[in-house]
Amino acid sequence: MRIDVLTLFPKMFESPFAESIVARARAAGRLELVIHDLRGWASDRHRTVDDVPYGGGAGMVFTPEPLAPAIREVKGRDGHVVLLSAQGRLFDEAAARRLASLGHLVLVAGHYEGVDERVIETDVDEELSIGDYVVTGGELPAMVLIDAVARLLPGAIDAASLQEESHTSGLLEGPQYTRPPEFEGRRVPAVLVSGDHASIAQWRRAESIRRTVERRPDLLDRADLTPAERARLPRPAAKAPVRDADLIAAYRSGVGSYRIAARFGISPATVRARLRAAGVRLREARSTQRGPTAAEVVRMRATGLTVRELARHYGVSHVTILDRLKKARK
Numbered sequence: 661m662r663i664d665v666l667t668l669f670p671k672m673f674e675s676p677f678a679e680s681i682v683a684r685a686r687a688a689g690r691l692e693l694v695i696h697d698l699r700g701w702a703s704d705r706h707r708t709v710d711d712v713p714y715g716g717g718a719g720m721v722f723t724p725e726p727l728a729p730a731i732r733e734v735k736g737r738d739g740h741v742v743l744l745s746a747q748g749r750l751f752d753e754a755a756a757r758r759l760a761s762l763g764h765l766v767l768v769a770g771h772y773e774g775v776d777e778r779v780i781e782t783d784v785d786e787e788l789s790i791g792d793y794v795v796t797g798g799e800l801p802a803m804v805l806i807d808a809v810a811r812l813l814p815g816a817i818d819a820a821s822l823q824e825e826s827h828t829s830g831l832l833e834g835p836q837y838t839r840p841p842e843f844e845g846r847r848v849p850a851v852l853v854s855g856d857h858a859s860i861a862q863w864r865r866a867e868s869i870r871r872t873v874e875r876r877p878d879l880l881d882r883a884d885l886t887p888a889e890r891a892r893l894p895r896p897a898a899k900a901p902v903r904d905a906d907l908i909a910a911y912r913s914g915v916g917s918y919r920i921a922a923r924f925g926i927s928p929a930t931v932r933a934r935l936r937a938a939g940v941r942l943r944e945a946r947s948t949q950r951g952p953t954a955a956e957v958v959r960m961r962a963t964g965l966t967v968r969e970l971a972r973h974y975g976v977s978h979v980t981i982l983d984r985l986k987k988a989r990k
Contacts, residue, residue, distance in 0.1 A: 662692040667769040685816045701726030719773035739766040744798035748787030753827035758964035760812035769798030830883030834867030951976040957984040
């Protein structure tokens with residue numbers, strides 16, 4: 661794999677990747693990592709890369725030049741361009757595995773108040789965020805992404821080490837123990853020293869599920885569980901009912917039924933039915949296409965996203981995504 665990084669601070673990447681797994685992957689020729697100073701594409705003597713935003717506001721914004729020419733030159737014919745941004749889709753293990761299957765990544769380390777939207781529309785394939793918080797720039801998120809992807813490359817680490825890790829099957833990894841067998845009066849669970857490998861595997865699976873239920877119940881919907889395991893999960897807490905007043909207020913503010921449905925976790929048909937029942941006169945259906953174009957859906961589908969992941973990404977129903985894919989095949 662080749663990973664190119666466009667950044668304002670190339671020296672930040674020197675130390676983190678001089679050690680450990682990423683360094684070994686580079687030395688073995690499994691990963692080619694190239695860091696580019698974005699200012700190298702600036703044409704003025706001050707090497708300017710940003711400007712004040714139109715409409716006013718605090719901060720600065722990356723300008724289309726030199727960013728767009730830099731992306732196009734580094735991307736070549738096969739690069740997949742990722743902008744590290746607080747507004748991006750959450751980067752997770754599934755995204756790491758999807759990106760690790762590609763041959764060439766171009767990472768753009770965002771900065772300041774963001775990037776001119778025209779560059780995102782024409783030259784960025786996807787935006788990713790490492791969490792729902794803000795850091796000072798895209799360099800640290802880019803490093804996190806590189807590390808998560810590099811360790812998945814064939815031969816980077818022992819393949820067996822990847823099989824039972826947290827998030828590999830949608831579950832957290834269970835507790836681990838090592839010598840001594842007793843520490844400060846607390847003993848290692850007896851099953852782990854029993855030599856019964858079937859019982860050990862069963863215990864680890866149960867502990868993995870238990871820990872996920874306790875710490876990250878939000879992962880359970882997508883976890884790889886058998887029907888019997890899922891049947892034994894505790895019942896989720898009941899969701900607060902959606903009030904008609906909230907639906908009406910959202911609709912009258914101009915928001916469409918699809919976005920309201922996504923916001924409250926109900927179907928668009930339910931939203932419209934409840935609005936009618938409440939005496940709200942519904943607006944005429946839009947004549948223009950709703951949501952992404954067929955070309956946009958096909959491009960993102962090619963990166964490995966599922967239909968439902970695409971629906972969440974674009975804020976539309978999975979039926980809309982299927983419709984766009986069908987149109988693209990005609």
